[in-house]
Amino acid sequence: MEWIRNFLRYRAANTFLVFIGLVIFFSLLTPNYLFVDRRNIAALGKLFPDLGVVALGVGVLMICGEFDLSVSSVLPFCSYVFVQLLYRGVPPFWSFWTALGVGALLGFLNGFITVKTKMPSFITTLGTMMFWKGVLYIWSKMMPAGIRTFVPTGSTFERVFAGTIGPFFPVQALWFALFAVLLGTLLHYHRFGNWVFATGDNRDAARAMGINTDFVKTVCFMIVGILCGFVACAQIARTACFTSRAGDGWELKAVVASVVGGTSLRGGVGSMVGIFAGALTISVIENGLVVMRIPYFWTYVVFGLVILFSVLSSMYIERKQREARR
Numbered sequence: 219m220e221w222i223r224n225f226l227r228y229r230a231a232n233t234f235l236v237f238i239g240l241v242i243f244f245s246l247l248t249p250n251y252l253f254v255d256r257r258n259i260a261a262l263g264k265l266f267p268d269l270g271v272v273a274l275g276v277g278v279l280m281i282c283g284e285f286d287l288s289v290s291s292v293l294p295f296c297s298y299v300f301v302q303l304l305y306r307g308v309p310p311f312w313s314f315w316t317a318l319g320v321g322a323l324l325g326f327l328n329g330f331i332t333v334k335t336k337m338p339s340f341i342t343t344l345g346t347m348m349f350w351k352g353v354l355y356i357w358s359k360m361m362p363a364g365i366r367t368f369v370p371t372g373s374t375f376e377r378v379f380a381g382t383i384g385p386f387f388p389v390q391a392l393w394f395a396l397f398a399v400l401l402g403t404l405l406h407y408h409r410f411g412n413w414v415f416a417t418g419d420n421r422d423a424a425r426a427m428g429i430n431t432d433f434v435k436t437v438c439f440m441i442v443g444i445l446c447g448f449v450a451c452a453q454i455a456r457t458a459c460f461t462s463r464a465g466d467g468w469e470l471k472a473v474v475a476s477v478v479g480g481t482s483l484r485g486g487v488g489s490m491v492g493i494f495a496g497a498l499t500i501s502v503i504e505n506g507l508v509v510m511r512i513p514y515f516w517t518y519v520v521f522g523l524v525i526l527f528s529v530l531s532s533m534y535i536e537r538k539q540r541e542a543r544r
Contacts, residue, residue: 244505262505264388269468269501274493276472276475277476277488280481281405286469293468295320300451301454304369305363321446322447324346333436343469360462
């Protein structure tokens with residue numbers, strides 16, 4: 219059918235097919251159909267938006283032609299700022315906005331260093347990841363800190379960022395969808411989104427068109443930082459505890475989610491729908507393997523296979539599109 223062929227031309231299409239295939243696979247093979255149990259779905263809905271929200275920002279930055287490996291240090295650093303403000307008597311919502319500001323500032327520093335020094339963002343953010351992680355370990359002494367005294371269960375802040383809608387629908391999933399819609403609108407229906415694609419596709423050509431590519435890249439870095447700050451506060455509202463190891467490994471998982479969603483590692487290609495589906499796919503893989511009681515190390519094996527399949531599928535679709543234009 220024509221509509222099926224049109225659908226399969228989109229890079230995000232193969233991601234949805236992989237996602238649906240994984241859901242069917244885990245649904246049939248988990249003991250007692252535990253994967254589709256309401257309790258597991260509710261737990262998945264609380265956990266996957268944390269990484270998913272960060273992946274949305276990282277995906278936008280990758281379309282712009284840059285990487286951010288510092289998310290695994292920016293996130294716990296924002297968490298630390300949030301908790302310290304609570305301990306000093308600052309109301310939760312004011313602490314939340316301050317944490318977002320800190321995330322934006324750290325993202326700005328990543329972007330500023332990258333565009334002004336012409337240093338590859340891979341190196342820039344690898345360095346800032348190490349730096350801020352070291353600072354965090356020194357300041358926090360890697361000690362956990364509880365916050366239920368300041369953000370009690372059932373408080374407005376806790377309900378807004380870690381509550382449920384109806385019997386069991388987690389509000390975190392709603393936040394994830396909301397950010398996807400907002401960033402998708404910005405990326406695909408706003409002038410700034412055109413600048414992002416143009417900058418990632420050909421920076422020199424974008425400059426010739428009058429686009430301030432340094433500004434575009436810096437804003438994309440700041441978006442990642444703000445989303446890290448948001449997730450940091452939402453995660454603490456859910457777990458009621460700060461840990462300096464929050465977000466470990468997320469820098470690569472966010473990149474994997476974007477690549478699985480059809481985002482090009484070279485920049486200029488990608489979609490918010492694809493990144494959204496990629497984040498869901500990564501979360502389903504992790505959860506499904508845990509429910510099947512398979513050792514977590516196998517997750518990396520599956521991630522590798524999914525990445526290869528997704529990239530090869532995207533390359534095949536791109537080749538077919540080039541042939542069709544000839």
